[in-house]
Amino acid sequence: MDSKTPTFIPRGKHLIAGEWVAGETTFISEPAHAPRHEFPVGTPALVDAACRAAEEAFWTYGYTRRETRAEFLNAIADEIEARGNAITEIGTQETGLAEARLQGERGRTTGQLRLFAEHILKGDYLDHRHDRALPDRRPLPRPDIWLVQRPIGPVAVFGASNFPLAFSTAGGDTAAALAAGCPVVVKGHGAHPGTSELVAEAILAAIENTGMPKGVFSLVQGGKRDVGQALVQHPLINAVGFTGSLGGGRALFDLCAQRDVPIPFFGELGSVNPMFLLPAAVKARGPEIGTDWAGSLTMGAGQFCTNPGIAVVERGSDGDAFIAAAAAALKGVTAQCMLTDGIAKAYRGGKARFDERNTVKPVLSTESEGRNALPNLFETDAANYLRDPALGEEVFGPLGLVVRVSGQDEMMGLAQGFEGQLTATIHLDESDTALAQRLMPVLERKAGRVLVNGFPTGVEVCDAMVHGGPYPASTNFGATSVGTMAIRRFLRPVSYQNMPLSLLPVDITTG
Incomplete structure (x- = not known):
């Protein structure tokens, strides 16, 4: 693409119920490269206007x-595809992600909408x-009762830093809510405001082309904690979708619980996604697993919520070979641009936290600078891991x-000591089956997705997918933010007793 002739120049406004609205104050974007742009700062007053419009649209x-x-x-998918080149251009500028990654993520975004x-x-x-009614039943007759799932009302969605498309403005939460019949108010992420605006433009075009009420979607850009707080505590918001940090998500979760009328907070808060390498698999192909792990660990600079950050392996020469291969592969990885300066700073801080601990030893230690990240690898044992909760923080x-573990029993004890996870992985050969069978009851209680002989990066969008897990991986273990089951978050069951057909929802009378 020719950087001298940009495909899209942001207008720098919020989208509130079909109208582009300027802000009283502004902030300057911090792209990985290319010019900075000015965007409006959200306010509680704008949140209120968007929520009221959403309620009216409902x-x-x-x-x-x-x-x-x-x-x-x-229609939303069509409009996003029509702006594909512009979305890729500004998305790469703001995030530093490669064109191929943004193009793939755009395909996932439109694919979710169509799914x-x-x-x-x-x-x-x-x-x-x-x-059906049983009027002659004794001792008491039974009434006629229908049940159907109904939309809950306006939903708030927080854009994610690491997925400017698939988990942001028109991402999975928005798609699921709109599919359910719920208007959406999005709080855009400050890491990619231009991308958010362009996708909002696509949604607005779809609204106009299909005759939807204007308040069915709004985008509030920027803003500090007061904007997020105003959104989750607004009395017209009925649920919240969030993907982000444990600290930020827990704060919003608590605000939702403290409302006069508490609402569900569907937060996906991250995970270390442990892998359990069983002895026969390590003996047969430990170096291969180590090399492949390095690729998954560094994919997208490790900025995936399913990044497999922990590998569990027995002591011994086979485990040593696995570690050596992983370290060698990691040494060959060049510095990668991270999504924001803040994320890069937090990564350096996380590495420093490991450096300061005598419970771990470095296998590969690097120094990252600025917005770039180099990989790091550390080693510890099960006893130190279980004694030091900080080692389990993402x-x-x-x-x-x-x-490192000493035998099957210590591996089992370590598995039981993990907190809730999005994923857990087992690498096994056929002769490892008995140990895998011991692990499975533990891992399925710890994670929303358990996989074998693979790596969790790459979340398939399909009917059977669960992207969620026990806390702290997510705030609601019964929900998923990926796959068609995600729609359940924004529905509630209603029973209709002795109801004439003329008063029943259209989904019953035509279903």
Whole structure:
């Protein structure tokens, strides 16, 4: 792309119910490269306007036919694709991510929208149930009762730093909420405001082309804690979707719980995603696993919530060979640009935290500078890991920790000591089956997704996917933020007793 003739120059405004609105104050973006741009700072007053518009829109949008919402979701995907080159251009500028990564993420974003359009047309998500009246039943007759899932109302979505498209303005949370029939108010992430604005422009075009109410979507840019607090505590917001840090997510979760009317907070807060390398697999292909682990660990500068940050392996020469191969592969990885200056600073701080501990020893130690990150690798044992909770805290970036164990029983004890995770992985050969069978009951209680002989980076968007897990991986272990089951977060069951057909929801009468 020719940087002298930009495809898209941001207008630098919020989108509130179909209107581009300037801010009283502004902030300057901090792109990885290319010119900076000026964007408006969000305010509680703007949040209030967006939420009120969303509530007004719900009285129309929440009662639309599934076919109408599917058309709207597909139109959003079309409009995003029509702006594909511009989205890639400004997205790479703001985040430092490669063009191929942004193009792939854009495909995932439009794919999610189309998947939800297809999903709601099938109608299975509605969980239709009908208990017909039994007027002659004794000792008491039974009334006629229908059940169907209904949209909950306006939803707040927080854009994620590490996915400017797939987990942000028109990402999975937004797609699921709109599919359910819920208007959305997005708080854009300050790491990629231009990308957010351009995607919001696409959503607005889809609103206008399909005749949706303008308040069905709003984007509030920037803003500090007061904006996030105003959004999650606004009385018209009925649920919150969030992907981000444990500290920030927990603070918002607590605010949701403290409301006069508490609401669900669906926060995905990160994970260290442990891998358990079983003895026969390590003996047969330990160096291969180590090399592949290094690739997964450093993919995208390690800025994935499913980054496999911990490898558990038995002591001995086979485990040593695994570590040596991983270290050799990591040495060959050049510095990678991180998403923001703040994330890069936090990565350096996480590495420093490991340097300061006598419970770990460095295998590969590097010094990262500025916005760039180099990989690091440390080693400890199970006893030290279990005694030092800080070793289990996520370091967002390409840092790995190997935990050595002495035999199967210590591996089992370590597995039981892990906190909740998004994923847990087992590397095994056939002769490892008995140990894997011992591990499985533990790991399925610890993680939302358990996988074998692979790496968790790369989350398939499909019906069977769970991207969530026990706390602190997420705030609601019964939910997922990826896959069609994500729509359940924004629905609630309603029963209708002795109801004439003329008063039943259209999803029952046409379903």
